[in-house]
Amino acid sequence: MPSYPSSETNGRYNVIYVENHAFDYPVSQAILAKNTGATIIRIHNYKDVFNRSRQNPIYQKQHPSLILAVKPEPFLYLGPDVCQNFGYDAFYYSNFLLNCPFDCEYCYLGGMYTSAHTVAFVNTEDFRKSILDTSRKHERMLLALSYDTDLAAFDGMYSYTREVSGWLNDMPGLSIEIRTKSANTALIQNLRPSSSLIFAFSLSPQSVIDRYERHTPGLEARIRTVKAALSAGHPVRLCFDPVFTDDTFREDYDLFFEHIFKRLPADKIRDVSYGFFRMNDAFFKRIARYRPNSLLYLDDYEITDHVVGVQSDLRESVSSRHLEKIYAHIPKERVFVL
Numbered sequence: 001m002p003s004y005p006s007s008e009t010n011g012r013y014n015v016i017y018v019e020n021h022a023f024d025y026p027v028s029q030a031i032l033a034k035n036t037g038a039t040i041i042r043i044h045n046y047k048d049v050f051n052r053s054r055q056n057p058i059y060q061k062q063h064p065s066l067i068l069a070v071k072p073e074p075f076l077y078l079g080p081d082v083c084q085n086f087g088y089d090a091f092y093y094s095n096f097l098l099n100c101p102f103d104c105e106y107c108y109l110g111g112m113y114t115s116a117h118t119v120a121f122v123n124t125e126d127f128r129k130s131i132l133d134t135s136r137k138h139e140r141m142l143l144a145l146s147y148d149t150d151l152a153a154f155d156g157m158y159s160y161t162r163e164v165s166g167w168l169n170d171m172p173g174l175s176i177e178i179r180t181k182s183a184n185t186a187l188i189q190n191l192r193p194s195s196s197l198i199f200a201f202s203l204s205p206q207s208v209i210d211r212y213e214r215h216t217p218g219l220e221a222r223i224r225t226v227k228a229a230l231s232a233g234h235p236v237r238l239c240f241d242p243v244f245t246d247d248t249f250r251e252d253y254d255l256f257f258e259h260i261f262k263r264l265p266a267d268k269i270r271d272v273s274y275g276f277f278r279m280n281d282a283f284f285k286r287i288a289r290y291r292p293n294s295l296l297y298l299d300d301y302e303i304t305d306h307v308v309g310v311q312s313d314l315r316e317s318v319s320s321r322h323l324e325k326i327y328a329h330i331p332k333e334r335v336f337v338l
């Protein structure tokens, strides 16, 4: 049985690699208790499995295993320039997980890692201490927790989001962003809302989801989840990112923005992020080798500072058309464009 029978990790893993020193952590125990039928393989270090050469991430994505590991320092990284910092003084990201239950064709993870297995780091207390120390150095700090994964989609296996939400009282200057394509309404409805915990929902036209976002919930399911988050009182960010400029999507995007703001109350949305497909050039080249038939990796792009992106004239014409529609509902100061 593939480990992801549905789009979210409610399924079980067939194989779980566990670092020798990771067994006794509560996170490991909780995950192993949910996977009693799995074959458990003891390992010395997660990199022995995860970084092995000659793996095929595209094939592995059909049968991913889980690796439970203890993360060494560092626990936080400076936010990259290709990501939006939403005006905070300090912007960091952190990874409880490496790799993602979903399989988006445009995702850079396939270029960054040689494996499609998921690594779950179990030493959450070390993360907590590091986040606390760093947040004390900044008046307003943003921490993105769902960049190299979709944390909410893993919630059925272990709820890192719930654990982190319990830390926030001790970290007054900190805002956390959980970016997701998940339709995990249970997480959202059962979590106490906090002005410091922002759910950022990635939304795309259904035609884009069908073409590029394998195993993810459809647009309507995501809209229902956004509504659930708003009803529960969570701060909500809408992410129209990445946007695709292919002519076949032109009309779909026009209808999409109208649909979104018909279905969702714009005045309740905290802010919006908008950006185009872009990727580090080394990752792009590696993925293009794995996905030789993907039109996405055959298209014409410009490369600036090692970032492959949509050509600037096209970016300008498409964004002005889209932003006009977004600004009709959300004031400019709440729309962050990258």
Ligand code: SF4
Binding pocket: 100, 101, 102, 103, 104, 106, 107, 108, 109, 147, 148, 149, 150, 181
């Ligand atoms: S949801 Fe995000 S992290 Fe997961 S595969 Fe898609 S783009 Fe990558």
